[in-house]
Amino acid sequence: xxxxxxxxxxxxxxxxxxxxxxxxxxxxxxxxxxxxxxxxxxxxxxxxxxxxxxxxxxxxxxxxxxxxxxxxxxxxxxxxxxxxxxxxxxxxxxxxxxxxxxxxxxxxxx
Numbered sequence: 487x488x489x490x491x492x493x494x495x496x497x498x499x500x501x502x503x504x505x506x507x508x509x510x511x512x513x514x515x516x517x518x519x520x521x522x523x524x525x526x527x528x529x530x531x532x533x534x535x536x537x538x539x540x541x542x543x544x545x546x547x548x549x550x551x552x553x554x555x556x557x558x559x560x561x562x563x564x565x566x567x568x569x570x571x572x573x574x575x576x577x578x579x580x581x582x583x584x585x586x587x588x589x590x591x592x593x594x595x596x
Contacts, residue, residue, distance in 0.1 A: 488513065491540065493531040493569065494520055499560040502528050506544070531560070531567060543571050552576075 490513060491506040502525050516530040533540060548554055553576035561568040 489534065489536055491533040491544075492516055492519060493558065493560065494523075494525055494528045495531070495560040495562075495567070496528055497562065499562045499567070499570075501558050501560065504544075504558060529567070531569070540569070543569065548573070 487509060488511050489506075489508045492504065493501060494503040494516075495501050503520075503523050505519075513534070516532050520526075520528055520530065542549075544556060544558070546553060546556060554573045555576060557572040557574075559570045559572075561570050
C-alpha cells in the first residue's frame with residue numbers, strides 16, 4: 487500500500503496546502519502536485535512512509551479521543567523546516583447537531 491503526505495508552505499512558513507494519500511496509486515512528484523493546485527513559490531515537506539508522530543500530530547482526535555481542530559504551520563527560522571501544530575477543541579455543540587450548519591447558513595432552524 488502506497489502512502490504520501492505533503493505540506494506545501496511559503497517562505498514565511500504559511501501552509502498553502504496539506505494533503506495525504508494512501509492506497510493503490512502511482513506517486514506524483516511534489517512539484518507536479520503543487521502545479522496542479524496552482525501553487526507557486528512554495529517549498530514542500532514530503533513523507534513517503536507513515537511517521538507515527540507526524541500522523542498523530544495531524545489526527546483530528548487527541549490521545550484521549552477528543553475531537554480537535556488542527557492547524558499547521560512551518561517554522562522556517564532554522565536550518566531545517568519544522569512543523570508547528572496548534573489545536574483547538576471541537577465544541578460539543580459542533581458535534582451534537584448534524585443540522586447545525588444548515589441553521590448557520592439559513593439563519594434559522596432546519
